Amino acid sequence: SVDTTPITATLFPGDGIGPEIADSVKQVFRAADVPIEWEEHYVGTEVDPRTQSFLTWESLESVRRNRVGLKGPMATPIGKGHRSLNLTLRKELNLYANVRPCYSLPGYKTRYDNVDLITIRENTEGEYSGLEHQVVRGVVESLKIITRQASLRVAEYAFHYAKAHGRERVSAIHKANIMQKTDGLFLKCCREVAEKYPEIKYEEVVIDNCCMMLVKNPALFDVLVMPNLYGDIISDLCAGLIGGLGLTPSCNIGEGGIALAEAVHGSAPDIAGKNLANPTALMLSAVTMLRHLELHGKADRIQNAILNTIAEGKYRTADLGGTSTTTDFTKAIIDHL
Amino acid sequence: SVDTTPITATLFPGDGIGPEIADSVKQVFRAADVPIEWEEHYVGTEVDPRTQSFLTWESLESVRRNRVGLKGPMATPIGKGHRSLNLTLRKELNLYANVRPCYSLPGYKTRYDNVDLITIRENTEGEYSGLEHQVVRGVVESLKIITRQASLRVAEYAFHYAKAHGRERVSAIHKANIMQKTDGLFLKCCREVAEKYPEIKYEEVVIDNCCMMLVKNPALFDVLVMPNLYGDIISDLCAGLIGGLGLTPSCNIGEGGIALAEAVHGSAPDIAGKNLANPTALMLSAVTMLRHLELHGKADRIQNAILNTIAEGKYRTADLGGTSTTTDFTKAIIDHL
Numbered sequence: 038s039v040d041t042t043p044i045t046a047t048l049f050p051g052d053g054i055g056p057e058i059a060d061s062v063k064q065v066f067r068a069a070d071v072p073i074e075w076e077e078h079y080v081g082t083e084v085d086p087r088t089q090s091f092l093t094w095e096s097l098e099s100v101r102r103n104r105v106g107l108k109g110p111m112a113t114p115i116g117k118g119h120r121s122l123n124l125t126l127r128k129e130l131n132l133y134a135n136v137r138p139c140y141s142l143p144g145y146k147t148r149y150d151n152v153d154l155i156t157i158r159e160n161t162e163g164e165y166s167g168l169e170h171q172v173v174r175g176v177v178e179s180l181k182i183i184t185r186q187a188s189l190r191v192a193e194y195a196f197h198y199a200k201a202h203g204r205e206r207v208s209a210i211h212k213a214n215i216m217q218k219t220d221g222l223f224l225k226c227c228r229e230v231a232e233k234y235p236e237i238k239y240e241e242v243v244i245d246n247c248c249m250m251l252v253k254n255p256a257l258f259d260v261l262v263m264p265n266l267y268g269d270i271i272s273d274l275c276a277g278l279i280g281g282l283g284l285t286p287s288c289n290i291g292e293g294g295i296a297l298a299e300a301v302h303g304s305a306p307d308i309a310g311k312n313l314a315n316p317t318a319l320m321l322s323a324v325t326m327l328r329h330l331e332l333h334g335k336a337d338r339i340q341n342a343i344l345n346t347i348a349e350g351k352y353r354t355a356d357l358g359g360t361s362t363t364t365d366f367t368k369a370i371i372d373h374l
Numbered sequence: 375s376v377d378t379t380p381i382t383a384t385l386f387p388g389d390g391i392g393p394e395i396a397d398s399v400k401q402v403f404r405a406a407d408v409p410i411e412w413e414e415h416y417v418g419t420e421v422d423p424r425t426q427s428f429l430t431w432e433s434l435e436s437v438r439r440n441r442v443g444l445k446g447p448m449a450t451p452i453g454k455g456h457r458s459l460n461l462t463l464r465k466e467l468n469l470y471a472n473v474r475p476c477y478s479l480p481g482y483k484t485r486y487d488n489v490d491l492i493t494i495r496e497n498t499e500g501e502y503s504g505l506e507h508q509v510v511r512g513v514v515e516s517l518k519i520i521t522r523q524a525s526l527r528v529a530e531y532a533f534h535y536a537k538a539h540g541r542e543r544v545s546a547i548h549k550a551n552i553m554q555k556t557d558g559l560f561l562k563c564c565r566e567v568a569e570k571y572p573e574i575k576y577e578e579v580v581i582d583n584c585c586m587m588l589v590k591n592p593a594l595f596d597v598l599v600m601p602n603l604y605g606d607i608i609s610d611l612c613a614g615l616i617g618g619l620g621l622t623p624s625c626n627i628g629e630g631g632i633a634l635a636e637a638v639h640g641s642a643p644d645i646a647g648k649n650l651a652n653p654t655a656l657m658l659s660a661v662t663m664l665r666h667l668e669l670h671g672k673a674d675r676i677q678n679a680i681l682n683t684i685a686e687g688k689y690r691t692a693d694l695g696g697t698s699t700t701t702d703f704t705k706a707i708i709d710h711l
């Protein structure tokens with residue numbers, strides 16, 4: 038009775054440990070009979086003039102066509118005359134919201150229990166405008182741009198997400214006491230959207246205070262929405278509460294319903310090819326992709342298998358204090374399916 | 375044999391709980407025979423055109439003359455046509471470095487033990503330029519300004535501080551992978567200064583990663599130096615690790631050797647006048663002022679009395695889970711002198 042026409046999804050295995058952890062995801066998806074066919078794209082070896090980066094035009098076209106994808110870590114090659122891979126993806130695909138669920142993994146102890154936070158980051162503008170210049174020697178400036186359009190768009194997504202996931206509250210994080218016009222506009226847009234969701238509580242929290250409260254008591258927050266740089270900072274802080282970027286999924290939402298899930302940790306070139314990498318973040322990101330596709334049954338099954346494997350504690354990779362290889366950890370997840 | 379000519383210091387008791395906690399400091403200083411005479415200045419009741427704020431010109435002149443002061447919390451009155459009190463002080467007195475020592479208080483348990491961090495924040499420019507404008511309707515921008523002069527100045531202060539206090543390492547916190555010109559200039563200045571201090575280790579850490587590492591393991595850091603907004607964020611995060619802004623001292627360093635110590639918590643109007651406020655942050659700030667004056671004997675004596683009172687646990691104010699009044703807590707500190 039279930040529609041099993043396969044869905045085509047773009048896969049960027051990425052660099053360093055990327056191909057190994059992408060392979061884990063493919064194995065687990067196969068074992069769980071997920072109706073997905075991967076269209077793999079690697080980072081190119083030279084700059085593609087159409088993307089001004091090492092990303093090929095074809096790979097971007099693939100995401101645009103499939104509207105869903107998964108991305109491993111990508112290290113931007115050093116040198117001039119090209120753009121960062123991550124930023125190119127965000128700009129070219131208009132990935133306007135970066136969603137990072139952050140929850141304590143049962144059995145993996147940190148200083149914090151029962152963390153359950155969602156950070157939703159505006160992902161296209163703000164401090165990431167790329168507009169900088171030298172005024173005179175020794176004086177440089179950079180521009181932070183906030184637009185009504187992008188602020189409304191990410192606020193809409195945050196409230197939509199909160200409602201769809203049964204969340205109670207959205208906190209808008211800002212520094213409008215200092216940046217009254219830019220962050221002020223962001224807040225104004227959040228307030229406008231909040232009015233359309235009377236069932237969701239809304240509050241505004243200054244970023245410095247937010248960081249202090251997060252480390253004191255993360256249970257004070259639920260869904261957090263914020264401009265680009267604050268999102269960059271706070272989502273990493275939240276990841277730290279539960280153990281780090283190796284454990285936290287991330288999904289980018291773009292115009293036209295695009296979802297590009299990604300592991301936000303680095304490509305760890307030092308352990309690449311050694312069968313030591315932890316595929317958890319990429320696999321949990323793949324789960325957020327399944328949820329975006331409304332494949333909740335498969336998503337639950339895989340997520341539970343990952344969480345149970347980590348909770349059991351028998352198979353853990355080195356970054357979690359264990360001695361398992363990527364292969365053994367992946368096999369353990371498949372056994373838990 | 376010790377010079378006991380009194381030193382005149384400016385005191386801004388501030389608003390809300392300010393006068394009560396300032397009174398505690400005065401009592402403790404008197405009991406410890408600190409050779410300081412206070413010159414008290416209150417926030418004015420109308421805007422002083424010479425400062426464009428509710429701060430009087432005379433109060434600024436007092437700090438300029440005494441070169442040392444202590445400041446309680448000040449709530450900026452709401453309304454247009456005047457500047458924030460805190461920002462006016464920073465700009466008018468050129469308070470270029472904000473220093474916040476952050477250490478675990480023995481006996482006051484949080485999730486973290488043995489925190490011992492110093493954040494040094496550039497305090498005059500960056501994201502706090504106040505330069506913002508609307509480009510077109512729905513598009514606003516704000517300018518972040520980084521100068522070689524201010525960056526060198528705060529970097530110099532950080533390395534000088536590290537050396538004078540026997541610290542091992544200075545970490546420059548930045549987001550130069552995105553803001554290559556502004557944060558890039560800040561880093562360049564830090565590197566230049568680092569070369570003059572070969573005995574101090576130097577490293578550069580991206581702000582998102584820094585926040586993640588701070589919550590995972592604050593012992594990874596020692597002295598941190600950074601642009602204005604990052605300092606605002608990270609110093610509050612660090613305060614959260616040890617219990618909050620009610621416990622962390624702060625001192626602003628200005629051109630010409632000015633030191634204005636301040637409690638950075640709010641004025642808590644809800645409990646003002648009720649003898650419930652915790653004077654710890656202001657008192658520890660006053661201690662940093664004594665250290666600036668090289669009155670280390672008095673500083674040690676007072677600091678130990680505060681820490682021992684908190685460690686003993688018999689007298690604690692409500693914010694620390696106790697039931698003591700401000701008066702009783704202050705008396706306990708005096709008994710511990």
Ligand SMILES: CC(C)[C@H](C(=O)O)[C@@H](O)C(=O)O
Pocket residue numbers: 121123269301551552582
């Ligand atoms: C690598 C870097 C450009 C990126 C960012 O700042 O957005 C990263 O920190 C992230 O959060 O994805």
Ligand SMILES: CC(C)[C@H](C(=O)O)[C@@H](O)C(=O)O
Pocket residue numbers: 214215245458460606638
């Ligand atoms: C009150 C506010 C303007 C101030 C700041 O942002 O600098 C405060 O957060 C601080 O850290 O002193």
